[in-house]
Amino acid sequence: MKQRQQSHVWSPSLGGWGVLLLLLCISSVVFASPITGLLERIDKGASRKFIIEQVKSDNDFFELDRKGEKVVIRGNNYVSIATGLNWYLKYYAGIHLSWNGMTAKLPDVMLLVLKKERHETSLPYRYGLNYCTFSYSMAFWDWERWEKEIDWMALHGINLPLAITGAETVWYNVLKRLDYSKEEINEFISGPGFFAWWLMNNLEGWGGPNPDSWYKQQVALQKKILKRMREYGIEPVYPGYCGMVPNNAKDKLGLNVSDPGIWCGYRRPAFLQPDDPRFEEISTIYYKELEKLYGKANYYSMDPFHEGGNTAGVDLDAAGKAVMKAMKKANPKAVWVAQAWQNNPRPKMIDNLNQGDLLVLDLYSESRPQWGDPESSWYRKNGFGKHNWIYCMLLNYGGNVGLFGKMDNVINGYFLAKADPHASKTLKGVGMTPEGIENNPVMYELVMELPWHDRPFKKEDWLRRYVIARYGKENVNLQVAWDKLGNSIYNAPKAHVQQGTHESVFCARPGLDVYQVSSWSEMKDYYKPQEVIEAARLMLSAADEFRGNNNFEYDLVDIVRQAVAEKGRLMQKVVASAYRAGDKELFALASQKFLNLILLQDELLGTRSEFRVGKWINEAKALGHTPEEKQLYEWNARVQIATWGNRMAADNGGLRDYAHKEWNGILKDFYYMRWKTYFEHLSQLMDGQNPQKIDFYAIEEPWTKATNPYTTEPVGDCIDTAKKVFAEISSH
Incomplete structure (x- = not known):
């Protein structure tokens, strides 16, 4: 046998080099x-x-x-x-x-x-991502960053992630086949900072037009993403076709469309009625162009009438069936993945679809579950009926920075659903559906572990193991610090439905009674700020022992940042009280201390690249090939985290500061400037002057259009800076 094998390898067709070639091939297969x-x-x-x-x-x-x-x-x-x-x-x-x-x-x-x-x-699915994640966190990622994320997904069990990179090129090709010009197409497709809301049928064109090079590089990137996912056996979820067409499709193509209305000041794309003879034609073109670029998928994500879209005049049953028919034509085995958010998916749209053909993401299970929990403010009687669903944690909105979580409820809600006689029959997995990532790692670690625990467990026990894993060894002070965090800021009550973190007042548009930053936060006090401040002190007590420990240093900066934000909220109340009392001396002192806290925050966050606005902006600029492209991407990056939209959308649509970031650079140049302008205005009023009312949008917009450089590299020692900053806030 041995001689026959050797004889085969050294055959004339391979020659002496054949052995080396064969060994290299075998080696590459093993390494593959x-x-x-x-x-x-x-x-x-x-x-x-x-x-x-x-x-x-x-x-x-x-x-x-x-x-x-x-x-x-x-x-x-x-x-x-x-x-x-x-x-x-x-x-x-x-x-x-x-x-x-x-x-x-x-x-x-x-x-x-x-x-x-x-x-x-026994749960087959672990889902990952949200449309918004692709804009708030991933908008300007390159392959190097995506490679790390796919590894992170695999390590955390995610086998069913949303995969929408490069979808804009699919639409470009579809519209080209429908005789749209390049200019018309670019008026429809949004810019890179806003693809999420364009794909969810919320707006058209904002942030564009995109250069030709953008489409090419995103196709190449998506192909790399999909190749690596498939190597792992990860099933990508593509964006499917759910009836979206440009607003001018009625006039240009003679289509029978309905008007889904306005979203936060932006006109939505039109909805192609399911009885229009061209619905099947256009959906077929879409899936063919999608497959031509990226191949088939077994899962397609579609959310018609997302977030308040008007359904007047639409036969929802027929629409659901038309969407399903188009998807099944592309791939008979495919499953429609739908986000349960507000009224979606509309019951009339899904009631008559076959069991097994629809997979519903209960997007906000930790706060507003729709699977059938009677205590939920978004309660659905009988949940999603016969359809399969996934228990998801949303947690983060807008990519905002801040410690936040609902530890007890994330755990208890999952096991409650597993024990429910109806919901448990169709529960098929767990998912993380944040609007922004790269924050609060503890919460994502927790939710993605849930399916691997066969019985309920206490967060205190889980946290003890997490802290040792996070920092590599045990430390009593760190355990106490995390117990305090786990029982305060990371344990919002079940009934609280606030959208993400307890927002930092530094990032709010100034006002005397300012409380939340974004328009829809629904914040309520649920923890004692002193618990967070004490946790920061305990972290600092162990800082020298853990100097050089990357995870510790990241968490230290984040927790001290939160402590500074807590002090800022308290100081803002002193400023307001001094103004109302007419105490000029106290007002001047308190307002200056508040501004100094912003500068301390800026200095602290500058010590880690993750908390520098330069990282976000420079990632965007790096994708540009020309000065014009770099400027477009930088503007997309800046406007998204500041005004978000134009004046109408920012002020009347409520979008300003929705994606605010407590980051180095923007704190000093944007938020500090805004509060300083406001305090000067109040000071003038206290002096009996009659200053002109502040037009906040007018002072915010210039920063979005600026091109002043921000660096990515950290400045200063994070531990020494954290000690200095904490000492200063402790003396206030």
């Missing part, structure tokens, strides 16, 4: 395992420290085991194996891979698993 690549990206040489085993199973599972002196990670597919790897790294090796750091130095000798540990789930 996505887990091998993942491990090598985490730490070069790490793949040699593990044995990876794939075993068939009806349910997703992973096992941690040992063979000799090596760690075994076993699972039924690559995503399960990656999830097991992450579990091992966290709970055995004390290594937590996070958005603030996706690499680590693994020990030379890995801690062995003394007793086999197995985790299994």
Whole structure:
């Protein structure tokens, strides 16, 4: 046998070089395992420290085991194996891979698993992302950043993520086939900072027109994204066709359309009526162009009439069936993925669809579940009926910065749904659907672990393990700090429905009674600020011991930032009281202290690149090939986090400051400027003058159009700066 094998390898057709070529091919096949690549990206040489085993199973599972002196990670597919790897790294090796750091130095000798540990789930789906995430966090990502994110997804078990990068090119090609000119197409497609709301049928054109190079580079990027996802066995969710057409389609194409109305000051695209003879034609063109660029998918996301779209004159039953028919024509096995948000998906649109053809994302399960919880303000009797659904945590709105969570309710809500006689029958997974990521890593770690726990657990027990995993070793003060955070700012009550973090008053449009920043926050006090401030003090007490620990330093800056924001809210109330009392001396003193807090915040956040506005702006500019392109992308980046829209949308539509960011650079140059202008206005009023009313939009817009440089690299030592900043706020 051995001689025959050698004879075959050295055959004349291969020659002496054939062996080398064959060995290289074999080697590349072995290395082609996505887990091998993942491990090598985490730490070069790490793949040699593990044995990876794939075993068939009806349910997703992973096992941690040992063979000799090596760690075994076993699972039924690559995503399960990656999830097991992450579990091992966290709970055995004390290594937590996070958005603030996706690499680590693994020990030379890995801690062995003394007793086999197995985790299994009967829920097939772990969903990831939200349309908004693609704009608030991912708008200007390159492949290097996307590669890290796909690794993060696999490590956290995500096997069903939204994948809408490059969708604008699909639409470009569709409209071209419908005889739209290049100029007309670019009047319809939005700019890169606003694709989410264009794809969700909320607006047209805002932020554009896009240069030709944008379309080309996004197609190339999406193809890389999809290739890596498929290597892992991750199923991408494409944007499907749900009847959207440009507003001028009625006149230009003679289509029978309805008008979904206005969204926050922007006219929505038109909705093509399902009985229009061209509905099938246009939907077919769409799916063909989508497949031509990116291949088929088994899941398509569609949300007609998203966020208050007017359905007057639309036969919703017929519309749902038309959307489903078009998707099934493209792929008979495909599933429609719909976001449960406000009134969507409309019951009349989905009631008569077949069971198994629709998968509903209960987008805001932690606060306004629609699966059938009778205590929910968005209660749906019988939930989603016969249709499958996923328990999702939204958590973040607008990509805003700030500590926030509903730990108890995220855990309890999931197990409540699992125990519900009706909802449990159609519950098929867990998901994270934030509007913005790269914040609050603790909450995403928690929600994505849920399906791997077979019984309810206490957040206190989970947090103790998390803190050790996060920082690599145990420390009493850090445990106490996180207990305080876990029982205060990270544990908003079940009944609270506020949209994300308790917003920083620094970022608000100034006013005497200012409380929340964005228009729809629905904030309510639910924690004691002193608990956060004390947690910051405890973190600082351990700072020298953990100096150089990346996760610790990131969290330290974030928690001290929150403490400064708490002091700012208290100081703003002093300013307002002094003004109302006519106490000029106290007003001058308090207003200056408030402004100094903003500058302290700016200095602190400048020590980490994650909290620098320069990172966001420079990512945008880097995608441009010409000065004009760089300027367009920079404007998209700036306007989104400031006014968001034009004057009408910002002021009357409520969008201004929706995506506010407590970041270095914008704090000093935008928020500080705004508050300083307001305090000067109040001071003039106190002096008996009659100053002109402040036109806030007029003083905000220039920053969105500016091109002054911001750096990405951190400035200063984060621990020393955090100590200095905390000492100063403690003396106030």
